[in-house]
Amino acid sequence: MKVRQISIFLENRSGRLACVLKEVGRAGVNIRALSLADTSDFGILRLIVDDVDKCLGTLRAGGHTVSLTEVLAVEVPDHPGGLAGILDVLSAANLNVEYMYAFVCRATEKAVVVFRFEDANAAIAALKKAGISILPAETVYAL
Amino acid sequence: MFNPQAEAMPVAELRRLQGQRLRELVQRAYDHVPFYRARMQEQGVQPGQIRHIEDVGKLPFTTKTDFRDQYPFGMFAVPHREIVRIHASSGTTGKPTVVGYTRNDIANWAECAARSLACGGATAEDTVQIAYGYGLFTGGLGMHYGAERLGAAALPMSAGNTEKQIMLMKDFGVTVLCCTPSYALQIAEVAAQMGVDLMHLPLKSGNFGAEPWTEAMRTHIEELLPLKALDIYGLSEVCGPGVANECLEQHGLHVFEDHFYPEIIDPRTGDPLPDGQKGELVFTCLTKEGVPLIRYRTRDITMLLAEGPCPCGRTSRKIARLMGRTDDMLIIRGINVFPSQVEDVLVRIEGVHPQYLIVVDRQGNLDTMEIKVEVTEKLFSDEVRGLEALREKIHHQIRTMLNVSAKITLVEPKTIERTLGKAKRVNDLRKLT
Numbered sequence: 289m290k291v292r293q294i295s296i297f298l299e300n301r302s303g304r305l306a307c308v309l310k311e312v313g314r315a316g317v318n319i320r321a322l323s324l325a326d327t328s329d330f331g332i333l334r335l336i337v338d339d340v341d342k343c344l345g346t347l348r349a350g351g352h353t354v355s356l357t358e359v360l361a362v363e364v365p366d367h368p369g370g371l372a373g374i375l376d377v378l379s380a381a382n383l384n385v386e387y388m389y390a391f392v393c394r395a396t397e398k399a400v401v402v403f404r405f406e407d408a409n410a411a412i413a414a415l416k417k418a419g420i421s422i423l424p425a426e427t428v429y430a431l
Numbered sequence: 432m433f434n435p436q437a438e439a440m441p442v443a444e445l446r447r448l449q450g451q452r453l454r455e456l457v458q459r460a461y462d463h464v465p466f467y468r469a470r471m472q473e474q475g476v477q478p479g480q481i482r483h484i485e486d487v488g489k490l491p492f493t494t495k496t497d498f499r500d501q502y503p504f505g506m507f508a509v510p511h512r513e514i515v516r517i518h519a520s521s522g523t524t525g526k527p528t529v530v531g532y533t534r535n536d537i538a539n540w541a542e543c544a545a546r547s548l549a550c551g552g553a554t555a556e557d558t559v560q561i562a563y564g565y566g567l568f569t570g571g572l573g574m575h576y577g578a579e580r581l582g583a584a585a586l587p588m589s590a591g592n593t594e595k596q597i598m599l600m601k602d603f604g605v606t607v608l609c610c611t612p613s614y615a616l617q618i619a620e621v622a623a624q625m626g627v628d629l630m631h632l633p634l635k636s637g638n639f640g641a642e643p644w645t646e647a648m649r650t651h652i653e654e655l656l657p658l659k660a661l662d663i664y665g666l667s668e669v670c671g672p673g674v675a676n677e678c679l680e681q682h683g684l685h686v687f688e689d690h691f692y693p694e695i696i697d698p699r700t701g702d703p704l705p706d707g708q709k710g711e712l713v714f715t716c717l718t719k720e721g722v723p724l725i726r727y728r729t730r731d732i733t734m735l736l737a738e739g740p741c742p743c744g745r746t747s748r749k750i751a752r753l754m755g756r757t758d759d760m761l762i763i764r765g766i767n768v769f770p771s772q773v774e775d776v777l778v779r780i781e782g783v784h785p786q787y788l789i790v791v792d793r794q795g796n797l798d799t800m801e802i803k804v805e806v807t808e809k810l811f812s813d814e815v816r817g818l819e820a821l822r823e824k825i826h827h828q829i830r831t832m833l834n835v836s837a838k839i840t841l842v843e844p845k846t847i848e849r850t851l852g853k854a855k856r857v858n859d860l861r862k863l864t
Contacts, residue, residue: 295811295813297806297811297818297841297843298843299841299842299843299846304843325814325815327815327818327819329840329841330806330818330841332813332814332815332818334813351844351845352843352844353806353807353808353810353811353843353844354808354811355808355811355812355813357813386814387814404813404814
């Protein structure tokens with residue numbers, strides 16, 4: 289259920305993002321989804337990839353500061369208000385979203401939203417109860 | 432206490448003894464070392480004007496540069512046949528600093544090193560593992576003679592070969608360890624890899640010195656080794672290890688004042704500073720024969736502690752743990768800042784030794800300080816607010832501890848320049864001409 293996401297610390301300087309992505313590419317790791325949180329000084333690059341361990345090993349060997357976090361990938365119904373409905377479920381359950389980002393799945397053409405929760409288990413329970421489908425991790429890595 | 436008569440001497444008596452020894456020292460230096468005679472004449476001081484210990488302030492300072500200029504034997508005050516040992520400290524630049532010892536000098540040094548060991552409770556019953564280097568460096572031989580003077584069994588390991596150090600520590604039942612604080616941690620680390628449980632060894636005290644360290648390191652050492660970690664201070668120009676040592680109170684280092692008279696001065700003006708104020712440590716070696724030392728500027732920054740008698744019974748004054756070197760002192764908006772203080776703050780937050788760089792600049796008429804800190808995995812948070820909280824925490828701690836506001840910049844690992852040997856900690860971009 290929980291998807292392993294790799295986060296990388298980046299300085300906000302030109303070329304840093306390219307440098308990291310090049311190393312990932314050279315290792316033969318494919319990126320499934322990505323987001324970048326940034327401030328004026330630094331950024332955090334978050335990646336979901338097909339081979340998490342290989343990617344992690346490559347980046348650590350390259351001397352980058354990385355961490356592994358668990359996120360949930362949720363399929364969003366393809367109609368107006370679809371995402372709002374999910375967020376309603378979460379707020380009704382008093383669950384805080386740390387951050388989120390979205391991408392569109394090629395195969396199903398459905399929108400997928402990646403959520404980072406403080407309490408992932410509580411979120412899984414609440415989403416399941418509301419009949420919202422959470423993508424299995426393997427499905428996300430193989431997207 | 433190794434020598435209660437000297438170490439617990441009533442203060443008035445101690446001052447009288449210091450005065451008498453200072454008179455003799457100044458006369459010796461004036462008569463036998465042309466360098467000192469010339470300096471005193473320049474300053475307009477005659478030996479006869481030095482009567483009490485308080486007169487020490489009338490005498491000129493001696494610096495490391497003077498030693499270099501007098502290389503190799505210009506500072507010696509006795510004929511060569513009276514010298515029984517020569518040590519030399521490596522200068523990072525230029526010629527080494529050469530020190531010669533007479534038989535009495537070696538005996539006095541051994542006495543002070545024995546007092547240092549006894550500060551941690553060591554007696555003739557103990558086995559002292561000496562893991563300071565033996566050689567031109569004073570660490571190994573200094574503690575060795577101290578251990579023998581105490582009557583303890585000296586184990587002359589020198590530095591290195593950590594597995595063997597651990598094996599003998601265990602097999603010989605070593606009770607006292609002498610080495611640098613970072614080597615003590617190295618021993619603990621290697622012991623863990625070897626599967627040796629140090630916490631059940633009979634170790635009781637350690638005299639750690641020859642490099643700056645922090646309270647955080649002391650806590651760490653005492654968690655990994657079953658001993659009281661005590662700070663020892665010394666420098667080859669004065670004699671070597673045994674100039675000052677912490678007692679079991681672990682609050683300041685007792686200076687063995689009947690031999691080494693300490694002063695604290697403002698490194699910029701040379702003016703003496705009152706107890707409790709930090710400045711440059713200056714030593715006059717009252718009993719030294721081979722190389723008399725008058726008001727030697729150590730470049731070490733510390734203070735004389737302004738407090739009442741120590742519960743341990745020693746009457747000598749105490750210096751605080753060393754806070755840095757005058758060489759790397761920064762003055763930012765009029766406040767003295769030492770890289771070691773910044774390091775201390777970071778160690779407290781991170782729990783490990785971080786890589787950092789202090790960048791000082793001047794915008795308009797105002798000094799600015801930026802501290803770049805490499806983000807390790809331990810510090811890294813996946814969330815922006817986590818990293819901003821870290822930055823705010825460092826900023827706040829720096830302001831609280833150092834009284835200056837600094838911009839904190841989080842940088843990627845390995846972006847701060849490493850040089851071989853000593854890490855560069857400061858980049859001062861101010862143009863103060």
